[in-house]
Amino acid sequence: MVGYVEFDYSGESAIVTGSTKGIGRGIAEALAEAGANVLVNSRTEGDVTDVAADLNERSDGEVIGVAADMAVPEDIEKLVETAIDTFGEIDLLVNNAAVWPREESLVGASIEDWEFAMDVNVRAQYYASKLAAEHMIEEGIEGSIVNHTSQTGDRRTGDRGFYGVSKTSINGLTWRMAHELAEHGIRMNAVSTDVTETYQLRHEAEMMAEDDPDRKAEDVLDEWGRTRPIGRLGRPEDLANAVMYLASDGASYVVGAVLRVSGGGNLE
Template sequence: MNTLAALHDLTGKTAVVTGGSRGIGRAIAGALAEAGADVVVASRKLDACETAATEIAKESGRRAEAVAFHAGHWADCDRLVGETLDRLGRLDVLVNNAGMSPLYTDLTGISEELYDKTLAVNLKGPFRLAVLAATHMAEHDGGSVVNVGTAGSLTASTRELPYACAKAGLNALTVGLAEAYAPKVRVNAILPGPFATDLSRGWAPEDPDEAPFVPLGRMGRPEEVAPLAVHLASAASSFTTGAIIRVDGGITRKV
């Protein structure tokens, strides 16, 4: 194994990926397994998690577990960490990827329920889960937390304002936790821009390879985020913490 490959090797590590059954989360979970990690796929729908876990195990030869989990519920965050340790015996990498961006007609039409749910899934739950995971990592062999936010947190479009507010909080959480759990735990964030996933079908162009509003001229693909997550999870990024990295095709190049 060459030096670069060795730095990215996650053999013997256990990674938890929330929202890991589809889209960007599924790509990250698969990439972490390919790098050698055992993986826990966590999302609301157990059957989708089980399908993804079975596929990942078959493709990578690594162990993959499925856990039903709601990112907005603190009790589920506690249970996810507990089940990971019970089943796999360790926790080295957390990817806080679960999120939601509900549609609304106008700002005055946003209900308290919608606002609270958006903040819970995108910020409250990730806060609790990251604190639990990082505390465990700091008390053991160290580790890495990767928060998946959005480039929209830097621009705050009125079409997704509660979501952008929550993800801006996730940026702040990343910086704060990087200080709180150093030196044994590194905490970084990835900010995807417009990506072609099932969640973007409501607003994305019909042809994802034709997106003139993106400087690179197209939508991103989930597999274009996954290698960065592996990098941040591994020893290859051993001097990187508190970083907020944009993967957005240049959308926020002037922000």
């Protein structure tokens, strides 16, 4: 059974964007249970308050929640400033927040659709990384930044238009920014996902099941899992373990890598 691999992050401080559910929640939970100070984030005040309170009960560190819209640069600034003011420093930034645009056609989509997708999925990761890196450089912190990308970003065709373009952009950001940051002892890497058991994936399965009265969402999820070479869907713990590794001393020579945590889905 998949579970969290044991790491010790006592005394370290992390920001995890988009972390009140799904993969982000799993990453924040793993860090909290490893003793880190963690800032959890979403756009909703109630969600961050509830998740921070829950994780605080299981952590030797401090967990706080900050409501911030990653499409708004001023909110990103508030996020980073709050982490620094509360914890004293940032050792790890996990850029997890993202949106899944549902445009049916790149030609038919509006420029507003494009801007929203790129603002949340690309600009926010860059700007949060820039702010965190400036802090790390100024304080002499040899920290780590982990971006969340997707196997969709590797594809040259298929649907997921704006989402795919945004994740291809994150691959490029990871490679190029990692080169610059490494000169300051800061390591930037990325985890690339395929289908993972989350609220969003279940919602998609439910929509597909609505078209066939003989199928349930669980049937759709099982089918998707069986099509992966390893025979199952990904789980938030899979991604959390990958992030914990990339941010650890065990990965001290890993720079600019896109670690594909996909059960072999990226091979198709």
